[in-house]
Amino acid sequence: MRILSAILFIAFVSACSSSKKTQQDRATAAYEARTEARRNSPQSDSRPSAPATAAPIKLNDGPTTTPSSTPTAGPKQVGEWVVTSIKGKFLAVDTSSVRVYMNLTAKTPKGEPVLNPAEFVEHFQMAYVMYPDYNNRERLGYGTIPLSTQNVSREGDYLTLMFDVKRPKDAANAVLLTEITEMNTGTKARNDLSLRFKGGKLSDRFALFDKKGTMPQLRNYVNAGDTVIIRDVSGASKPLYGFRYRHDFEAASSPMNTSPKPAPKSLNVDSTLSITTNQPFIIPREGLYYFVEDTTAETGIGLVVSDKRFPKMTRPEKLIKPVLYMSTSSEFGELAQAQDTKKAFDRYWLGLMSGNEEVARKTLKAYFDRVEEANRLFTTYKEGWKTDKGMIYIVLGAPDRVQRNREREVWVYNRRANVSEVNFTFTKKPNQFVEDHYELVRYIEYQPIWYPIVEAWRTGAIRE
16 A cells, blocks of 8 residues: 655655745646636536445544545554555345455555565454444444454455454444554554444345455456456355446546536446356456346446456556646647557656656656556546545545544545645445445635645656
């Protein structure tokens, strides 16, 4: 997990502060031109909707939690073992218990990823508490989760923790607050997860698993041509109906664009398929897929099927799209219309960096590292870089602190030069495809914060 160093951030903002007025004027004019162009252009961001559902939040008067799809941004000290992200999901075992899966990333004192389960078990311990609701502090249960190489395993570039939670007496739902503590320093990483013990939703019982069918994949995307399995804990066979939609959703507009949104557009079914749970199948074509138990269901399981490299972006025609967030409308228009996309893309970066190839290379890598991470963390029914969270993460990096309530999530940035604190509020917009899609509350007052940072990207001041 790449988290922007506070020291580096202060350095680059300080470096551009001497010419701040000129830079801000230039950036302001660019953004105003781009925003005006976007206002006058047709929008294609279809937003399917469904009945609202509860979202994980910060408990009243409780500790700030680590959101399930946001990197940990708490205190980090050089020379300590630290958990850098937690992403969780539950699946119903039966009416009396659920199984919780957590994808964990952690770093050693040298900053290297912890990929050996034994090392993680040696340095961390875990406790939990359950509450009836986010506004009710009555404890339904609490205790510790013994960590061992039996319940902590390596899955690619992260670790997965698995444990069962018993249903509290007479409880249909609960909030599970977990706390992972580094045993030497006491540094904590917290996460909250809403549990539903009745398992009414398809996604409460079934999930995307790896091709061996052993571990759920806590993400909303797969690659075209991949072998896919949708299954439950018991491995039951059940027919599901699948629908494919063509999707090319609009990227997020700037945080200052307060213009009313156009009316949502409906999605048209492109093709259909039938699958059986616990049986592997292949999705050959890219698109937005939706699986349901019956055709009248209001919610199901949504999957974005993208190219083989996703969440990385490597093809020139795809690389040009995320630079929208740091480009003027004329620059972006030239890139989009260029006959030789690769040459135009190279000219764009070299032009911004005044021809300095080394600075251009490092800046480009830093930017697209964040694009990749945004895709991995925030893909919902559209690619992560296009979401509001993805946009903020790409430009500003990981938040310093995150707070949540039932309907929203707040990212707090307070380790920035010339800024005491700035908050970005995201409201939950559930739909039939996913439960974790959020949209930013936009304000024109973000201008003095946003423009200098965009200008820092454009001048190569941000290079990692």
